[in-house]
Amino acid sequence: MSNRVEEVPVTGHNSDGSGGKDDFFPTNPEPSVPKDFSAEELWSFYEQMVFIREFDRRLLRLQRAGRIGTYAPVEGQEACQVGSALAMRQGDFLVPTYRDSGTMMLRGIPITTVLMYWNGRLEGLQIPAGVWVFPLTISIASQLPHAVGIAWAAKLQHKDQVTLVMFGDGATSEGDFHEALNFAGLFQLPVVFFCQNNQYAISVPASRQTATETFAEKAVAYGFAGKRVDGSDVLAVYRAVDDAIAKAARGEGPTLIEALTYRYGAHTTSDDPTKYRTEGELETWRQRDPIDSFAKRLRQWGLWDDAREHRWRVQVEEKLIQAVASMEGAPPARPADLFEHLYAQIPPRLLAQQAALEKEVAQARGVAE
Amino acid sequence: MSQLTLVQAVQDALRCALAADEHIVLLGEDVGRNGGVFRATEGLQEQFGAERVVDTPLSESGILGASVGLAANGMRPVPEIQFLGFIYPGFQQVVAHIARMRWRSQGRYSLPLVVRAPFGGRIRAPEMHSESTETYFIHTPGLTVVVPSNPYDAKGLLLASIESPDPVIFLEPMRIYRAFRTEVPEEYYTLPLGKAAVVKEGKDVTVVAWGTLVRETLEVIRQLEREQGWSIELLDLRTLSPWDEEAVLNSVRKTGRAVVVQESVLQLGLAAEIAARVGEECLLDLEAPVVRVSSWDVPPPLFQLEDWHAPTAQRIENGIGRVMTF
Numbered sequence: 220m221s222n223r224v225e226e227v228p229v230t231g232h233n234s235d236g237s238g239g240k241d242d243f244f245p246t247n248p249e250p251s252v253p254k255d256f257s258a259e260e261l262w263s264f265y266e267q268m269v270f271i272r273e274f275d276r277r278l279l280r281l282q283r284a285g286r287i288g289t290y291a292p293v294e295g296q297e298a299c300q301v302g303s304a305l306a307m308r309q310g311d312f313l314v315p316t317y318r319d320s321g322t323m324m325l326r327g328i329p330i331t332t333v334l335m336y337w338n339g340r341l342e343g344l345q346i347p348a349g350v351w352v353f354p355l356t357i358s359i360a361s362q363l364p365h366a367v368g369i370a371w372a373a374k375l376q377h378k379d380q381v382t383l384v385m386f387g388d389g390a391t392s393e394g395d396f397h398e399a400l401n402f403a404g405l406f407q408l409p410v411v412f413f414c415q416n417n418q419y420a421i422s423v424p425a426s427r428q429t430a431t432e433t434f435a436e437k438a439v440a441y442g443f444a445g446k447r448v449d450g451s452d453v454l455a456v457y458r459a460v461d462d463a464i465a466k467a468a469r470g471e472g473p474t475l476i477e478a479l480t481y482r483y484g485a486h487t488t489s490d491d492p493t494k495y496r497t498e499g500e501l502e503t504w505r506q507r508d509p510i511d512s513f514a515k516r517l518r519q520w521g522l523w524d525d526a527r528e529h530r531w532r533v534q535v536e537e538k539l540i541q542a543v544a545s546m547e548g549a550p551p552a553r554p555a556d557l558f559e560h561l562y563a564q565i566p567p568r569l570l571a572q573q574a575a576l577e578k579e580v581a582q583a584r585g586v587a588e
Numbered sequence: 589m590s591q592l593t594l595v596q597a598v599q600d601a602l603r604c605a606l607a608a609d610e611h612i613v614l615l616g617e618d619v620g621r622n623g624g625v626f627r628a629t630e631g632l633q634e635q636f637g638a639e640r641v642v643d644t645p646l647s648e649s650g651i652l653g654a655s656v657g658l659a660a661n662g663m664r665p666v667p668e669i670q671f672l673g674f675i676y677p678g679f680q681q682v683v684a685h686i687a688r689m690r691w692r693s694q695g696r697y698s699l700p701l702v703v704r705a706p707f708g709g710r711i712r713a714p715e716m717h718s719e720s721t722e723t724y725f726i727h728t729p730g731l732t733v734v735v736p737s738n739p740y741d742a743k744g745l746l747l748a749s750i751e752s753p754d755p756v757i758f759l760e761p762m763r764i765y766r767a768f769r770t771e772v773p774e775e776y777y778t779l780p781l782g783k784a785a786v787v788k789e790g791k792d793v794t795v796v797a798w799g800t801l802v803r804e805t806l807e808v809i810r811q812l813e814r815e816q817g818w819s820i821e822l823l824d825l826r827t828l829s830p831w832d833e834e835a836v837l838n839s840v841r842k843t844g845r846a847v848v849v850q851e852s853v854l855q856l857g858l859a860a861e862i863a864a865r866v867g868e869e870c871l872l873d874l875e876a877p878v879v880r881v882s883s884w885d886v887p888p889p890l891f892q893l894e895d896w897h898a899p900t901a902q903r904i905e906n907g908i909g910r911v912m913t914f
Contacts, residue, residue: 312661346696353660354692358684364650365685368657368665375613375639376662394677398650405645560695561688561730563753566782566830 248452252520256454261522264305264453266531268297268510271321273535274330278320278337281543282488287338291317295483298509299415301325302456302478306464307383312351312373314366314384318415318482319355322385326352330542338546341556351380360390363399363412370403370410370467381467383411383460389420391434400475404441409467411460412438412475415450417482422495438475450480451509480509554580592772595765597739598628598704601746602666604776606636609664612750615642616651616668616704625670626706626765648678652703656685659699659755666750672707672759673716679724686755687730702749706762708800708851709894713762718888720851720898725757726829726858732756732781733828737802739770741826744779751778761799768803784832786839790821793845793911796836796862798825801849801899808904818912828858836862837869844875845911851898854882876914881907 253261275294281287293300300321307313313326320333327350336343336355346352353369356362366384373380390396391414403410414434418425431437438445448459456478463474481504485492517523558565558573565573592600605612614629620643623630633641644651648669655665669675675682682703690698709718725733734749734756736742742760749756784796787806790813797805802824809820821839825831840846846866848859863878881899889897899907 341694344692345694358680361653361680361684364653364681365657368654369661370657371654372658372661372663395649395653398647399653401645401647402650402654561691563698568830568833
């Protein structure tokens with residue numbers, strides 16, 4: 220392996236834990252309080268991970284109750300979502316996928332908006348002014364070239380802005396991964412490629428996705444550094460992203476970060492992971508749970524506070540209840556909205572179709588009443 | 589005023605645009621130092637610098653995908669796809685992202701970008717260099733599709749496309765890149781998108797065409813008018829999506845007959861949509877069924893047979909004859 224890949228002591232990314240993973244994931248990475256964070260910051264890492272987990276579990280329950288549509292759960296990947304979001308600076312640009320609800324919310328997308336999205340409402344696509352988040356991408360890897368263009372625009376306009384784009388292990392097999400990294404390396408763009416290697420692209424394990432030992436080393440082919448981090452360790456993720464952003468902001472170009480993580484649940488609520496994964500494998504990863512392990516460290520560092528933890532959970536619960544109420548209390552979707560925001564001005568042909576739909580709706584409702 | 593070919597008019601428009609707005613960047617394969625394989629961007633990198641006229645890697649999805657990000661973050665990119673037949677690796681970017689970013693962000697991110705691509709056949713080119721596949725883009729809601737038929741229109745329509753707040757697919761008919769010259773004003777000017785041009789007024793039949801075939805159809809029309817004494821109206825659609833229904837339907841209401849001439853294959857080409865709309869809106873005005881004059885439903889052939897694939901003068905004449913003698 221080239222020395223341009225930052226040193227990682229392991230090879231292999233087998234999802235069954237083989238391939239030297241134990242070396243990669245030290246059991247007690249930081250025995251004393253880290254000096255690069257205040258106690259308040261360390262608590263906020265914990266709290267935001269708890270928030271995302273509670274959000275995620277709430278959405279699963281809503282889906283099962285038929286109160287929202289298909290949802291792509293994130294449980295197990297909270298350290299990736301929080302570490303990356305909190306490392307981003309004000310004005311940095313996030314380009315997410317469908318599994319990045321956590322990062323999106325931490326970057327300014329309201330909880331209700333995310334709920335509306337998974338409930339099939341156009342309002343779920345709204346992005347508040349001043350929030351630099353792209354619409355989540357469904358088509359795998361197709362957002363990577365967008366991040367490249369966003370970063371390129373920042374460079375051309377001399378903006379102090381770094382773009383972080385998220386994707387999974389499966390995305391590295393798409394052509395757009397190659398095309399984007401090639402552009403970014405060639406034009407030395409301020410972009411961070413953040414790969415959440417959660418070990419599976421639906422059912423296909425990472426070991427069936429590539430013949431290389433890591434995903435991180437693919438950066439070498441594009442002329443920049445790749446880095447592998449423990450995606451269950453929120454501080455490791457934060458530091459890796461923070462370094463990559465600082466480097467990009469200095470004009471030193473892109474970084475590829477591979478965060479090793481695990482999706483505890485299904486690909487989406489329509490998927491059954493018991494068909495392709497074992498309970499034992501899941502258990503191995505749960506033992507290194509990003510939230511439990513961080514709680515353990517907070518205790519070890521003497522920062523744990525039961526009352527604070529309890530207060531936070533109550534707050535999260537209230538926020539979620541309020542967001543669900545707000546989603547369910549929204550007025551019914553307006554059919555005529557279909558025609559809005561497609562063009563800056565609705566062309567005559569679409570105005571006629573909009574009027575036809577409005578008439579049809581009135582007729583159908585007239586019949587129903 | 590100077591006499592320019594269509595490709596020179598494109599170049600002139602790009603030069604005007606680059607000079608007028610510093611947010612405009614051109615990017616594509618061979619567009620910089622080489623000035624484009626058709627010389628559409630010749631001299632522009634020299635004049636405006638390598639940051640604004642960018643030679644990219646050979647990477648259609650990269651070019652189009654990066655243009656999405658550039659446009660969303662404050663720039664006005666004008667990517668070039670070297671030939672329309674090479675756009676397929678970037679097709680997802682066009683259909684899934686360029687066409688719907690405004691919609692998918694509910695108005696937050698508009699994409700003021702223009703994808704330029706030479707297209708169409710009968711230039712004796714190798715395979716995949718002669719596609720007339722405008723239908724893919726017309727079929728995709730959210731795109732504006734523009735095809736000029738002469739140098740004057742090319743400059744005005746391209747500048748209007750670059751000014752548009754929405755993404756435009758600007759298809760340049762290669763066969764008439766250098767076929768003839770027209771007067772082209774030196775100053776900056778735009779022509780309205782979504783508006784057809786009446787090339788020639790007439791009373792008996794409406795013929796609709798665009799791009800390369802406008803001029804060829806006009807020649808057939810002049811001959812038929814001389815020989816048959818018919819009065820034939822010719823509309824140049826100019827914008828294929830959203831197309832000027834009002835102009836076409838009003839003309840057909842007047843003439844009672846319609847022929848649509850297109851270089852794309854027959855099945856589900858724009859001619860089919862125009863025929864359907866005429867049927868829906870003008871049935872009682874019609875003296876004859878709408879006739880489509882088109883390429884055959886086969887791939888663009890190797891060049892020895894391409895003249896028999898695209899509409900020939902004979903095929904256009906037969907089409908007009910069919911509606912006139914119905």
